Amino acid sequence: MSEFYKEINPAGFGIAIKQKEVLFSKQSDFQKVEIIDSDSELGKILTLDGLMMTTEGDEYYYHEMISHIPMMHHKNPETVLVIGGGDGGTVREVLKHSSVKKVVLCEIDGMVIEVCKKYLPTISCGLSDPRVEILVEDAIEYIKDKKNEFDIILIDSTDPMGPGEGLFTEEFYTNVKNSLKQGGIMAAQSESPVVNKNEIKKMYALLKKVFPVCAAYTSPIPTYPGGYWAWAFCSVDVKPLSYYAEDRASEIIKSCKIYNKDYHNARFALPNYLIELVEG
Protein backbone atom coordinates (compact mmCIF):
# COMPACT_ATOMS: atom_id res chain seq x y z
CA MET A 1 0.00 0.00 0.00
CA SER A 2 1.35 3.44 -0.86
CA GLU A 3 1.85 6.06 1.85
CA PHE A 4 -0.98 8.21 0.49
CA TYR A 5 -4.55 7.69 -0.60
CA LYS A 6 -4.92 10.00 -3.61
CA GLU A 7 -7.98 11.18 -5.48
CA ILE A 8 -7.32 13.34 -8.53
CA ASN A 9 -10.25 15.13 -10.16
CA PRO A 10 -10.59 15.75 -13.92
CA ALA A 11 -9.08 19.24 -13.46
CA GLY A 12 -5.76 17.57 -12.61
CA PHE A 13 -5.56 18.04 -8.87
CA GLY A 14 -7.10 16.56 -5.76
CA ILE A 15 -6.62 15.27 -2.27
CA ALA A 16 -3.84 13.18 -0.75
CA ILE A 17 -4.32 11.56 2.65
CA LYS A 18 -1.80 9.60 4.72
CA GLN A 19 -3.21 6.10 4.96
CA LYS A 20 -2.68 3.27 7.45
CA GLU A 21 -4.64 0.34 6.09
CA VAL A 22 -7.59 -0.79 4.02
CA LEU A 23 -10.08 -2.18 6.54
CA PHE A 24 -12.64 -3.38 4.00
CA SER A 25 -12.64 -3.81 0.24
CA LYS A 26 -15.29 -5.65 -1.72
CA GLN A 27 -17.18 -5.39 -4.99
CA SER A 28 -20.92 -5.15 -4.33
CA ASP A 29 -23.57 -5.67 -7.01
CA PHE A 30 -23.19 -1.97 -7.86
CA GLN A 31 -19.74 -0.65 -6.99
CA LYS A 32 -16.47 -1.22 -5.18
CA VAL A 33 -16.96 -0.47 -1.48
CA GLU A 34 -13.92 0.36 0.64
CA ILE A 35 -13.15 1.57 4.14
CA ILE A 36 -9.69 3.05 4.53
CA ASP A 37 -8.18 3.91 7.88
CA SER A 38 -6.20 7.11 7.42
CA ASP A 39 -3.26 8.37 9.44
CA SER A 40 -4.84 11.82 9.65
CA GLU A 41 -7.46 13.83 11.49
CA LEU A 42 -9.95 12.56 8.92
CA GLY A 43 -10.02 9.14 10.58
CA LYS A 44 -11.75 6.41 8.61
CA ILE A 45 -12.92 7.02 5.05
CA LEU A 46 -15.67 5.44 2.92
CA THR A 47 -14.93 5.24 -0.79
CA LEU A 48 -17.23 3.98 -3.58
CA ASP A 49 -15.60 3.06 -6.90
CA GLY A 50 -12.46 4.81 -5.67
CA LEU A 51 -14.11 8.14 -4.82
CA MET A 52 -14.37 9.48 -1.29
CA MET A 53 -17.94 9.64 -0.03
CA THR A 54 -17.40 10.59 3.58
CA THR A 55 -14.74 10.74 6.30
CA GLU A 56 -15.18 10.61 10.06
CA GLY A 57 -13.24 13.86 10.36
CA ASP A 58 -15.17 16.17 8.08
CA GLU A 59 -18.52 14.46 7.38
CA TYR A 60 -20.46 17.11 9.28
CA TYR A 61 -19.65 19.77 6.66
CA TYR A 62 -21.74 17.79 4.19
CA HIS A 63 -24.42 16.23 6.39
CA GLU A 64 -25.39 19.41 8.26
CA MET A 65 -25.79 21.26 4.97
CA ILE A 66 -27.83 18.73 2.99
CA SER A 67 -30.29 18.29 5.87
CA HIS A 68 -30.78 21.44 7.98
CA ILE A 69 -30.96 23.94 5.13
CA PRO A 70 -34.13 22.41 3.62
CA MET A 71 -35.53 21.15 6.96
CA MET A 72 -35.46 24.65 8.49
CA HIS A 73 -37.45 25.95 5.52
CA HIS A 74 -40.37 23.66 6.41
CA LYS A 75 -42.98 24.50 9.05
CA ASN A 76 -43.53 20.94 10.22
CA PRO A 77 -41.47 18.26 8.46
CA GLU A 78 -42.89 14.92 9.56
CA THR A 79 -42.02 12.56 6.71
CA VAL A 80 -38.58 12.59 5.13
CA LEU A 81 -37.15 10.51 2.29
CA VAL A 82 -33.38 10.15 1.97
CA ILE A 83 -32.24 8.74 -1.37
CA GLY A 84 -28.77 7.21 -1.28
CA GLY A 85 -27.07 8.27 1.91
CA GLY A 86 -26.33 4.71 3.05
CA ASP A 87 -23.66 5.97 5.45
CA GLY A 88 -26.48 7.30 7.66
CA GLY A 89 -25.06 10.79 8.27
CA THR A 90 -27.97 12.59 6.62
CA VAL A 91 -30.49 10.47 8.54
CA ARG A 92 -28.68 11.29 11.81
CA GLU A 93 -29.06 15.03 11.17
CA VAL A 94 -32.71 14.77 10.01
CA LEU A 95 -33.60 12.97 13.26
CA LYS A 96 -32.50 16.01 15.26
CA HIS A 97 -35.75 17.70 14.16
CA SER A 98 -38.37 16.90 16.80
CA SER A 99 -41.19 17.18 14.26
CA VAL A 100 -39.95 14.14 12.32
CA LYS A 101 -42.15 11.05 12.61
CA LYS A 102 -40.73 8.93 9.81
CA VAL A 103 -37.54 8.79 7.77
CA VAL A 104 -37.35 6.44 4.79
CA LEU A 105 -33.81 5.66 3.66
CA CYS A 106 -33.83 4.31 0.11
CA GLU A 107 -30.32 3.07 -0.66
CA ILE A 108 -29.67 0.76 -3.60
CA ASP A 109 -26.59 -0.87 -2.12
CA GLY A 110 -27.10 -2.81 1.11
CA MET A 111 -23.37 -3.37 1.44
CA VAL A 112 -22.81 0.36 1.98
CA ILE A 113 -25.26 0.36 4.88
CA GLU A 114 -23.74 -2.72 6.53
CA VAL A 115 -20.16 -1.53 6.14
CA CYS A 116 -20.96 1.92 7.55
CA LYS A 117 -22.81 0.40 10.50
CA LYS A 118 -19.71 -1.62 11.31
CA TYR A 119 -16.86 0.82 10.58
CA LEU A 120 -18.38 4.31 10.86
CA PRO A 121 -20.65 4.19 13.94
CA THR A 122 -20.48 7.95 14.64
CA ILE A 123 -21.97 8.56 11.19
CA SER A 124 -24.39 5.64 10.92
CA CYS A 125 -25.74 5.84 14.48
CA GLY A 126 -29.15 7.19 13.46
CA LEU A 127 -29.98 4.16 11.30
CA SER A 128 -31.17 2.14 14.31
CA ASP A 129 -33.69 4.81 15.39
CA PRO A 130 -37.27 3.42 15.42
CA ARG A 131 -38.46 6.30 13.20
CA VAL A 132 -36.20 5.06 10.38
CA GLU A 133 -37.34 2.63 7.70
CA ILE A 134 -34.48 1.26 5.60
CA LEU A 135 -35.26 0.12 2.07
CA VAL A 136 -32.51 -1.53 0.06
CA GLU A 137 -33.86 -0.78 -3.37
CA ASP A 138 -33.62 1.44 -6.42
CA ALA A 139 -35.04 4.89 -5.66
CA ILE A 140 -35.91 5.37 -9.33
CA GLU A 141 -38.45 2.55 -9.06
CA TYR A 142 -39.48 3.34 -5.49
CA ILE A 143 -40.47 6.93 -6.22
CA LYS A 144 -42.53 6.20 -9.37
CA ASP A 145 -45.91 5.66 -7.75
CA LYS A 146 -45.54 7.95 -4.73
CA LYS A 147 -47.86 10.96 -4.64
CA ASN A 148 -47.97 13.61 -1.91
CA GLU A 149 -46.07 11.48 0.58
CA PHE A 150 -43.04 13.43 1.78
CA ASP A 151 -42.38 16.81 3.34
CA ILE A 152 -38.68 16.67 2.58
CA ILE A 153 -36.68 14.62 0.05
CA LEU A 154 -32.90 14.62 0.26
CA ILE A 155 -30.91 13.23 -2.65
CA ASP A 156 -27.65 12.16 -1.06
CA SER A 157 -26.33 10.41 -4.13
CA THR A 158 -23.04 9.61 -5.79
CA ASP A 159 -21.95 11.49 -8.94
CA PRO A 160 -23.99 11.61 -12.18
CA MET A 161 -22.03 8.65 -13.55
CA GLY A 162 -22.14 5.05 -12.32
CA PRO A 163 -24.97 3.78 -10.09
CA GLY A 164 -26.21 7.32 -9.38
CA GLU A 165 -26.72 8.28 -13.04
CA GLY A 166 -30.50 7.73 -13.14
CA LEU A 167 -30.91 10.16 -10.24
CA PHE A 168 -30.02 13.07 -12.56
CA THR A 169 -32.87 12.84 -15.11
CA GLU A 170 -35.99 14.89 -15.85
CA GLU A 171 -38.19 11.84 -15.30
CA PHE A 172 -36.72 11.17 -11.88
CA TYR A 173 -37.00 14.80 -10.78
CA THR A 174 -40.62 14.87 -11.94
CA ASN A 175 -41.40 11.82 -9.85
CA VAL A 176 -39.68 13.43 -6.87
CA LYS A 177 -41.76 16.56 -7.33
CA ASN A 178 -44.97 14.55 -7.46
CA SER A 179 -44.10 12.68 -4.29
CA LEU A 180 -43.69 15.93 -2.31
CA LYS A 181 -46.56 17.21 -0.21
CA GLN A 182 -47.65 20.82 -0.32
CA GLY A 183 -44.87 22.97 1.15
CA GLY A 184 -42.42 20.18 0.41
CA ILE A 185 -38.76 20.70 -0.46
CA MET A 186 -36.17 18.62 -2.26
CA ALA A 187 -32.46 19.16 -1.66
CA ALA A 188 -29.95 17.32 -3.83
CA GLN A 189 -26.19 17.22 -3.80
CA SER A 190 -25.13 19.01 -6.99
CA GLU A 191 -21.38 18.51 -7.32
CA SER A 192 -18.38 20.82 -7.03
CA PRO A 193 -18.55 24.40 -8.32
CA VAL A 194 -14.77 24.19 -8.76
CA VAL A 195 -14.33 21.05 -10.85
CA ASN A 196 -17.83 20.02 -12.07
CA LYS A 197 -18.95 23.17 -13.88
CA ASN A 198 -20.44 21.31 -16.85
CA GLU A 199 -22.33 18.86 -14.63
CA ILE A 200 -23.76 21.77 -12.62
CA LYS A 201 -24.95 23.60 -15.73
CA LYS A 202 -26.66 20.48 -17.04
CA MET A 203 -28.23 19.53 -13.72
CA TYR A 204 -29.75 22.93 -12.98
CA ALA A 205 -31.09 23.24 -16.53
CA LEU A 206 -32.97 19.98 -15.95
CA LEU A 207 -34.16 20.92 -12.46
CA LYS A 208 -35.56 24.22 -13.67
CA LYS A 209 -37.67 22.40 -16.26
CA VAL A 210 -39.33 20.50 -13.41
CA PHE A 211 -39.44 22.73 -10.34
CA PRO A 212 -40.98 26.24 -10.22
CA VAL A 213 -38.49 27.08 -7.45
CA CYS A 214 -34.87 26.07 -8.00
CA ALA A 215 -31.85 27.62 -6.26
CA ALA A 216 -28.33 26.59 -5.40
CA TYR A 217 -26.60 26.82 -2.05
CA THR A 218 -22.97 26.10 -1.22
CA SER A 219 -20.54 25.42 1.60
CA PRO A 220 -16.91 24.34 1.97
CA ILE A 221 -16.21 20.62 2.36
CA PRO A 222 -12.50 19.99 2.98
CA THR A 223 -12.28 16.52 1.41
CA TYR A 224 -14.57 16.97 -1.59
CA PRO A 225 -13.19 17.96 -5.02
CA GLY A 226 -12.18 21.62 -4.96
CA GLY A 227 -13.02 21.85 -1.25
CA TYR A 228 -16.32 23.48 -2.17
CA TRP A 229 -19.74 21.94 -2.74
CA ALA A 230 -23.20 22.86 -4.04
CA TRP A 231 -26.70 21.59 -3.33
CA ALA A 232 -29.89 22.24 -5.24
CA PHE A 233 -32.90 23.56 -3.30
CA CYS A 234 -36.08 22.79 -5.22
CA SER A 235 -39.75 23.13 -4.49
CA VAL A 236 -43.13 23.86 -6.04
CA ASP A 237 -44.11 26.49 -3.51
CA VAL A 238 -41.29 27.28 -1.04
CA LYS A 239 -38.75 29.95 -1.90
CA PRO A 240 -35.28 30.07 -0.33
CA LEU A 241 -35.22 32.03 2.94
CA SER A 242 -39.00 32.51 2.91
CA TYR A 243 -39.41 30.74 6.28
CA TYR A 244 -37.18 29.81 9.21
CA ALA A 245 -38.17 27.26 11.85
CA GLU A 246 -37.12 29.23 14.93
CA ASP A 247 -38.90 26.72 17.18
CA ARG A 248 -36.54 23.91 16.22
CA ALA A 249 -33.42 25.96 15.60
CA SER A 250 -31.91 26.55 19.02
CA GLU A 251 -31.75 22.91 20.07
CA ILE A 252 -30.40 21.76 16.72
CA ILE A 253 -27.76 24.49 16.48
CA LYS A 254 -26.35 23.40 19.86
CA SER A 255 -25.67 19.95 18.43
CA CYS A 256 -24.04 21.19 15.20
CA LYS A 257 -20.40 21.94 14.45
CA ILE A 258 -21.22 24.34 11.61
CA TYR A 259 -24.92 25.04 11.24
CA ASN A 260 -26.48 28.21 12.65
CA LYS A 261 -29.05 30.73 11.43
CA ASP A 262 -26.60 33.27 10.00
CA TYR A 263 -24.66 30.53 8.25
CA HIS A 264 -27.97 29.17 6.89
CA ASN A 265 -28.94 32.55 5.43
CA ALA A 266 -25.49 33.05 3.91
CA ARG A 267 -25.54 29.75 1.98
CA PHE A 268 -27.61 31.14 -0.89
CA ALA A 269 -25.12 33.94 -1.71
CA LEU A 270 -23.19 32.54 -4.66
CA PRO A 271 -19.98 33.51 -6.47
CA ASN A 272 -20.53 35.27 -9.82
CA TYR A 273 -19.35 32.35 -11.92
CA LEU A 274 -21.73 29.97 -10.15
CA ILE A 275 -24.71 32.30 -10.62
CA GLU A 276 -23.97 32.12 -14.35
CA LEU A 277 -23.81 28.32 -14.33
CA VAL A 278 -27.03 27.95 -12.35
CA GLU A 279 -28.98 30.57 -14.29
CA GLY A 280 -27.74 28.99 -17.54
Next chain:
Amino acid sequence: MSEFYKEINPAGFGIAIKQKEVLFSKQSDFQKVEIIDSDSELGKILTLDGLMMTTEGDEYYYHEMISHIPMMHHKNPETVLVIGGGDGGTVREVLKHSSVKKVVLCEIDGMVIEVCKKYLPTISCGLSDPRVEILVEDAIEYIKDKKNEFDIILIDSTDPMGPGEGLFTEEFYTNVKNSLKQGGIMAAQSESPVVNKNEIKKMYALLKKVFPVCAAYTSPIPTYPGGYWAWAFCSVDVKPLSYYAEDRASEIIKSCKIYNKDYHNARFALPNYLIELVEG
Protein backbone atom coordinates in the same frame (compact mmCIF):
# COMPACT_ATOMS: atom_id res chain seq x y z
CA MET B 1 10.46 14.69 -10.67
CA SER B 2 7.49 12.78 -9.30
CA GLU B 3 4.17 12.83 -11.12
CA PHE B 4 2.51 14.88 -8.38
CA TYR B 5 3.31 17.99 -6.41
CA LYS B 6 2.05 17.19 -2.90
CA GLU B 7 1.49 19.43 0.09
CA ILE B 8 0.39 17.68 3.27
CA ASN B 9 -0.84 19.76 6.21
CA PRO B 10 -0.25 18.91 9.88
CA ALA B 11 -3.68 17.23 10.02
CA GLY B 12 -2.32 14.51 7.72
CA PHE B 13 -3.94 15.36 4.42
CA GLY B 14 -3.53 17.91 1.66
CA ILE B 15 -3.40 18.61 -2.02
CA ALA B 16 -1.85 16.66 -4.89
CA ILE B 17 -1.38 18.30 -8.29
CA LYS B 18 -0.15 16.75 -11.52
CA GLN B 19 3.09 18.55 -12.34
CA LYS B 20 4.99 19.08 -15.59
CA GLU B 21 8.18 20.87 -14.61
CA VAL B 22 9.87 23.18 -12.15
CA LEU B 23 10.36 26.45 -14.04
CA PHE B 24 12.26 28.27 -11.29
CA SER B 25 13.84 27.21 -8.01
CA LYS B 26 16.20 29.33 -5.96
CA GLN B 27 16.93 30.13 -2.33
CA SER B 28 16.46 33.85 -1.68
CA ASP B 29 17.74 35.63 1.43
CA PHE B 30 14.52 34.61 3.16
CA GLN B 31 13.05 31.46 1.67
CA LYS B 32 13.05 28.96 -1.17
CA VAL B 33 11.17 30.42 -4.12
CA GLU B 34 9.76 28.07 -6.75
CA ILE B 35 7.52 28.24 -9.79
CA ILE B 36 6.02 24.90 -10.80
CA ASP B 37 4.17 24.36 -14.04
CA SER B 38 1.31 21.99 -13.31
CA ASP B 39 -0.49 19.66 -15.69
CA SER B 40 -3.84 20.84 -14.36
CA GLU B 41 -6.38 23.63 -14.59
CA LEU B 42 -4.38 25.39 -11.88
CA GLY B 43 -1.65 26.32 -14.37
CA LYS B 44 1.54 27.69 -12.84
CA ILE B 45 2.06 27.68 -9.09
CA LEU B 46 4.20 29.85 -6.78
CA THR B 47 5.56 28.06 -3.70
CA LEU B 48 7.60 29.55 -0.85
CA ASP B 49 9.52 27.15 1.37
CA GLY B 50 7.54 24.32 -0.20
CA LEU B 51 4.10 25.77 0.52
CA MET B 52 1.71 26.92 -2.20
CA MET B 53 1.09 30.65 -2.16
CA THR B 54 -0.93 31.11 -5.31
CA THR B 55 -1.90 29.37 -8.54
CA GLU B 56 -2.97 30.90 -11.84
CA GLY B 57 -6.12 28.78 -11.77
CA ASP B 58 -7.62 29.68 -8.41
CA GLU B 59 -5.83 32.85 -7.25
CA TYR B 60 -8.98 34.96 -7.56
CA TYR B 61 -10.65 33.12 -4.68
CA TYR B 62 -8.01 34.60 -2.37
CA HIS B 63 -7.27 37.98 -3.97
CA GLU B 64 -10.89 39.08 -4.42
CA MET B 65 -11.62 38.31 -0.78
CA ILE B 66 -8.61 39.94 0.91
CA SER B 67 -9.14 43.16 -1.06
CA HIS B 68 -12.78 43.90 -1.88
CA ILE B 69 -14.27 42.96 1.49
CA PRO B 70 -12.37 45.69 3.40
CA MET B 71 -12.25 48.13 0.45
CA MET B 72 -16.05 48.13 0.09
CA HIS B 73 -16.40 49.01 3.77
CA HIS B 74 -14.53 52.30 3.21
CA LYS B 75 -16.18 55.46 1.92
CA ASN B 76 -13.19 56.72 -0.03
CA PRO B 77 -10.06 54.53 0.12
CA GLU B 78 -7.24 56.58 -1.41
CA THR B 79 -4.09 55.18 0.19
CA VAL B 80 -3.59 51.44 0.56
CA LEU B 81 -0.69 49.48 2.04
CA VAL B 82 -0.21 45.85 1.03
CA ILE B 83 2.20 43.94 3.28
CA GLY B 84 3.67 40.85 1.66
CA GLY B 85 1.68 40.05 -1.46
CA GLY B 86 4.71 40.08 -3.75
CA ASP B 87 2.80 38.11 -6.39
CA GLY B 88 0.79 41.27 -7.10
CA GLY B 89 -2.69 39.73 -7.07
CA THR B 90 -3.92 41.81 -4.14
CA VAL B 91 -2.56 45.00 -5.71
CA ARG B 92 -4.32 44.15 -8.97
CA GLU B 93 -7.69 43.93 -7.18
CA VAL B 94 -7.11 47.07 -5.07
CA LEU B 95 -6.44 49.07 -8.24
CA LYS B 96 -9.94 48.27 -9.50
CA HIS B 97 -11.25 50.86 -7.00
CA SER B 98 -11.36 54.20 -8.79
CA SER B 99 -10.86 56.10 -5.53
CA VAL B 100 -7.34 54.69 -5.06
CA LYS B 101 -4.52 57.21 -5.55
CA LYS B 102 -1.61 55.27 -4.08
CA VAL B 103 -0.80 51.65 -3.27
CA VAL B 104 2.38 50.86 -1.34
CA LEU B 105 3.51 47.25 -1.66
CA CYS B 106 5.92 46.38 1.14
CA GLU B 107 7.37 42.94 0.38
CA ILE B 108 10.51 41.72 2.15
CA ASP B 109 11.62 39.40 -0.65
CA GLY B 110 12.44 41.06 -3.96
CA MET B 111 12.93 37.69 -5.60
CA VAL B 112 9.22 36.91 -5.16
CA ILE B 113 8.26 40.08 -7.02
CA GLU B 114 10.69 39.47 -9.88
CA VAL B 115 9.74 35.83 -10.30
CA CYS B 116 6.01 36.61 -10.32
CA LYS B 117 6.50 39.41 -12.84
CA LYS B 118 8.22 36.93 -15.14
CA TYR B 119 6.15 33.75 -14.67
CA LEU B 120 2.74 34.90 -13.41
CA PRO B 121 1.84 37.95 -15.52
CA THR B 122 -1.94 37.58 -15.10
CA ILE B 123 -1.45 37.91 -11.34
CA SER B 124 1.38 40.46 -11.17
CA CYS B 125 0.05 42.76 -13.92
CA GLY B 126 -0.95 45.54 -11.52
CA LEU B 127 2.58 46.03 -10.21
CA SER B 128 3.55 48.27 -13.13
CA ASP B 129 0.64 50.68 -12.52
CA PRO B 130 1.90 54.24 -11.86
CA ARG B 131 -0.14 54.40 -8.62
CA VAL B 132 1.94 51.56 -7.15
CA GLU B 133 5.09 52.14 -5.09
CA ILE B 134 7.08 48.96 -4.49
CA LEU B 135 9.27 48.78 -1.40
CA VAL B 136 11.49 45.75 -0.94
CA GLU B 137 11.84 45.96 2.80
CA ASP B 138 10.70 44.58 6.13
CA ALA B 139 7.16 45.76 6.90
CA ILE B 140 7.84 45.46 10.62
CA GLU B 141 10.40 48.26 10.35
CA TYR B 142 8.52 50.21 7.69
CA ILE B 143 5.33 50.54 9.71
CA LYS B 144 6.98 51.63 13.00
CA ASP B 145 6.94 55.39 12.43
CA LYS B 146 3.83 55.67 10.26
CA LYS B 147 0.92 57.57 11.78
CA ASN B 148 -2.49 58.18 10.13
CA GLU B 149 -1.20 57.34 6.67
CA PHE B 150 -3.38 54.60 5.21
CA ASP B 151 -7.07 54.07 4.60
CA ILE B 152 -6.66 50.33 4.07
CA ILE B 153 -3.88 47.94 5.13
CA LEU B 154 -3.91 44.39 3.75
CA ILE B 155 -1.65 41.80 5.34
CA ASP B 156 -1.09 39.30 2.56
CA SER B 157 1.55 37.34 4.41
CA THR B 158 2.88 33.81 4.63
CA ASP B 159 2.09 31.64 7.68
CA PRO B 160 2.96 32.63 11.28
CA MET B 161 6.22 30.66 11.04
CA GLY B 162 9.26 31.52 8.89
CA PRO B 163 9.74 35.01 7.41
CA GLY B 164 6.15 36.02 8.21
CA GLU B 165 6.36 35.31 11.95
CA GLY B 166 6.88 38.93 13.06
CA LEU B 167 3.65 39.92 11.30
CA PHE B 168 1.63 38.06 13.95
CA THR B 169 2.61 40.03 17.10
CA GLU B 170 0.86 42.55 19.34
CA GLU B 171 3.55 45.15 18.65
CA PHE B 172 3.14 44.83 14.89
CA TYR B 173 -0.66 45.00 15.06
CA THR B 174 -0.42 48.10 17.27
CA ASN B 175 1.81 49.80 14.71
CA VAL B 176 -0.63 48.86 11.96
CA LYS B 177 -3.49 50.35 13.95
CA ASN B 178 -1.56 53.59 14.49
CA SER B 179 -0.78 53.90 10.80
CA LEU B 180 -4.47 53.73 9.85
CA LYS B 181 -6.39 56.94 9.23
CA GLN B 182 -9.80 57.54 10.74
CA GLY B 183 -12.26 55.11 9.17
CA GLY B 184 -9.35 52.85 8.25
CA ILE B 185 -9.53 49.07 8.04
CA MET B 186 -6.95 46.32 8.23
CA ALA B 187 -7.61 42.91 6.69
CA ALA B 188 -5.15 40.09 7.30
CA GLN B 189 -5.02 36.54 6.07
CA SER B 190 -5.70 34.39 9.14
CA GLU B 191 -5.08 30.79 8.12
CA SER B 192 -7.33 27.77 7.59
CA PRO B 193 -10.33 27.16 9.87
CA VAL B 194 -9.94 23.47 9.02
CA VAL B 195 -6.29 22.77 9.83
CA ASN B 196 -4.98 25.85 11.74
CA LYS B 197 -7.42 26.04 14.64
CA ASN B 198 -4.72 26.80 17.25
CA GLU B 199 -3.13 29.51 15.12
CA ILE B 200 -6.53 31.15 14.60
CA LYS B 201 -7.32 31.14 18.31
CA LYS B 202 -3.96 32.73 19.14
CA MET B 203 -4.11 35.30 16.34
CA TYR B 204 -7.60 36.59 17.15
CA ALA B 205 -6.80 36.79 20.87
CA LEU B 206 -3.90 39.10 19.98
CA LEU B 207 -5.91 41.15 17.48
CA LYS B 208 -8.68 41.75 19.99
CA LYS B 209 -6.17 43.20 22.45
CA VAL B 210 -5.26 45.82 19.84
CA PHE B 211 -8.36 46.58 17.76
CA PRO B 212 -11.75 47.69 19.17
CA VAL B 213 -13.39 46.05 16.15
CA CYS B 214 -12.22 42.56 15.19
CA ALA B 215 -14.19 40.04 13.14
CA ALA B 216 -13.44 37.06 10.95
CA TYR B 217 -14.70 36.39 7.46
CA THR B 218 -14.23 33.27 5.36
CA SER B 219 -14.44 31.86 1.84
CA PRO B 220 -13.48 28.65 0.05
CA ILE B 221 -10.06 28.50 -1.63
CA PRO B 222 -9.62 25.24 -3.54
CA THR B 223 -5.82 24.94 -3.20
CA TYR B 224 -5.32 26.19 0.36
CA PRO B 225 -5.18 23.76 3.31
CA GLY B 226 -8.65 22.41 4.03
CA GLY B 227 -10.05 24.27 0.99
CA TYR B 228 -11.35 26.96 3.34
CA TRP B 229 -9.75 30.22 4.48
CA ALA B 230 -10.25 33.01 7.01
CA TRP B 231 -9.32 36.69 7.08
CA ALA B 232 -9.38 39.08 10.02
CA PHE B 233 -11.28 42.36 9.59
CA CYS B 234 -9.98 44.90 12.10
CA SER B 235 -10.58 48.57 12.71
CA VAL B 236 -10.83 51.22 15.38
CA ASP B 237 -14.13 52.61 14.17
CA VAL B 238 -15.61 50.57 11.28
CA LYS B 239 -17.86 47.62 12.05
CA PRO B 240 -18.43 44.78 9.58
CA LEU B 241 -21.31 45.46 7.20
CA SER B 242 -21.82 48.99 8.55
CA TYR B 243 -21.20 50.56 5.12
CA TYR B 244 -21.21 49.41 1.51
CA ALA B 245 -19.63 51.42 -1.32
CA GLU B 246 -22.47 51.12 -3.84
CA ASP B 247 -20.81 53.73 -6.06
CA ARG B 248 -17.79 51.53 -6.76
CA ALA B 249 -19.53 48.16 -6.58
CA SER B 250 -21.14 47.68 -9.97
CA GLU B 251 -17.99 48.24 -12.04
CA ILE B 252 -15.85 46.07 -9.77
CA ILE B 253 -18.32 43.20 -9.60
CA LYS B 254 -18.32 42.99 -13.40
CA SER B 255 -14.59 42.29 -13.34
CA CYS B 256 -14.74 39.67 -10.57
CA LYS B 257 -15.16 35.90 -10.81
CA ILE B 258 -16.56 35.58 -7.31
CA TYR B 259 -17.17 38.90 -5.60
CA ASN B 260 -20.64 40.45 -5.44
CA LYS B 261 -22.69 42.24 -2.79
CA ASP B 262 -24.62 39.22 -1.51
CA TYR B 263 -21.43 37.16 -1.35
CA HIS B 264 -19.77 40.06 0.50
CA ASN B 265 -22.51 40.17 3.12
CA ALA B 266 -22.47 36.40 3.56
CA ARG B 267 -18.72 36.24 4.35
CA PHE B 268 -19.18 37.20 7.99
CA ALA B 269 -21.54 34.30 8.79
CA LEU B 270 -19.24 31.74 10.43
CA PRO B 271 -19.56 28.06 11.33
CA ASN B 272 -20.19 27.41 15.05
CA TYR B 273 -16.74 26.00 15.70
CA LEU B 274 -15.06 29.04 14.17
CA ILE B 275 -17.18 31.46 16.20
CA GLU B 276 -15.82 29.69 19.30
CA LEU B 277 -12.22 29.96 18.09
CA VAL B 278 -12.54 33.63 17.21
CA GLU B 279 -14.44 34.63 20.35
CA GLY B 280 -11.87 32.71 22.42
